[in-house]
Amino acid sequence: MDIQQLKNFLILSNILNFRQAAEQINIVQPALSRQIQLLEKEVGVLLLNRNKRTVTLTAAGIFFQKEVTRILQDLSKTIVLTAQLHNGEAGEVKVTHASSAMNTVVPSFLVKVKHKWPNLKTIVQETSNYHQIEMLLTRKTDIGVAPNIILPAEANSKILYKENFVLILPSNHPLSKKRLTDLSILKNETFILPQLSTGIGYVETILQICQSFGFIPRVAHESAHSMAVVRLVEAGLGISIEPISSVRDVNMNIKLIELKNIPQKAEMKLFWLREREEELSRFIAMF
Template sequence: MNHYAGVTTTELRQLEYFIAVAEELHFGRAAKRLGLTQPPLSQQIRQLEDELGVRLLDRTNRKVRLTDAGRAYVAEIRQVLARLQAATETARQAASGAIGKLVVGFVGSATYDWLPPVIRRYQDVCPGVELILREMPTPAQMEALLSGTIDVGVLRTPAAHPDLHVRSIRRDECVVVLPVGSVLAKQDGVYMSDLRDEPLVLVARSIWPGLYDSVVTLCRAAGFGPTIRLEVTEVQTAVGLVAAGMGVSILPKATQNVHARDVRYVSIKGQAPVVELGLAWRREDDSSVVQRFLEIAQD
């Protein structure tokens, strides 16, 4: 027997008993269908009629028929039960995170490998959720999370705030992006010290502070201060400017999935900059939709 939120078991039982009798027009068949004996079924129908103050059925020794009130009542009850069933299913889906709305912020570089399969898997599992994606740099995601503009951030760590959970989900070593015509591009790998005389095209610190600081720190550890020729806001822009001969860049290995002519990705020998991708969400947010996305994203 189905159970619906907001209706007591007794009330629901009486309604379902009445529908069975109304459809069978025979107490014996209705009782068999319900798995009951006839006397308690007759008692429940009498009780329902007493509560309503109307006669729903005409009974004789030979047959049962609906009164006008009974016909009107059964038509309404079918609609009520259908709506209750739909409401109960909706509540259960919402509790499991299967329906609702989810706004996810993401850094563009997450789309090179990690994010697309996660989004596909999430949409397969939760097709009833309205998923909204917004590309934004890590600092903007932190602000959007705190203001409630987005629900989950896919961002670059380190990033921290006392009101947010931030969890690292993967680490990527960086490579050097070189113009194909450069001497270094012909090598199987380069050391950071090999970049001493190379102008750098970096993603701006305001956009990706972790990568920027790591590159500067490792250059200084290699014995030189980096010459930063250009700072850009997009990874694709950095690759394009390297192709144009404006310098070299240091970017995550996953960037190799971005097709660009006239550049070569070369591994870094020795210590290379490492970047992390993380998930962030509000500490007080116990939304089932958010928790379901986090489960799938970390599976």
């Protein structure tokens, strides 16, 4: 059977007159009769009761009519949805991101997508650099956004922006009232940072900052989430270094010291699989 056969059956099942149905379909009556016979043979049941005066649906024909109507409606929806997916107008796009990206580029991207493609579902997940790479390679995400991330060869990227890092201290920290120019004074402090294994590239940049002032930070607590880091600093459990956007508009008992005079910057990268670049180009262009 083919789609046209099913459509012709539906027309006949509604009109229940071979001559009128054939005229509507624009074929001769014997051809329509032959189509229905072949359909019944393939289905294996009689769909229509016929005599010289009347045509009626059998019980099986009534069921078949309802199911074929549903199937053809679903097929029509599928065809439309497929075209929308091709044009980026429906389906879903998955985005992983670092904490600071949610304070900068991610919300504006979501607004643009919603405005351009209202039926497109966006799935957003905050996670570490390591897990972003893992999800990208296994195609559990389409696009990632992270600072200073070191990417595998399979990925391509572009830098969205650069910004300064900030030193985060508890508000009552002895250094909070001082003007810091030499960060070597932090060598005996306890730090709160992401794990080196999960903060791929990002943690290395913070270590470079510390090492450029002659020390390796002593890490007592680890967290990949900026708000968790800030809460731990506020509680007096250590100090930290974060991109300035991570603590934008944060109203907590902390002291922020912007590190303007160091060469290391937080570089926010947008990244994706090279082999999917053409497919994702419309989304990449929106960042």
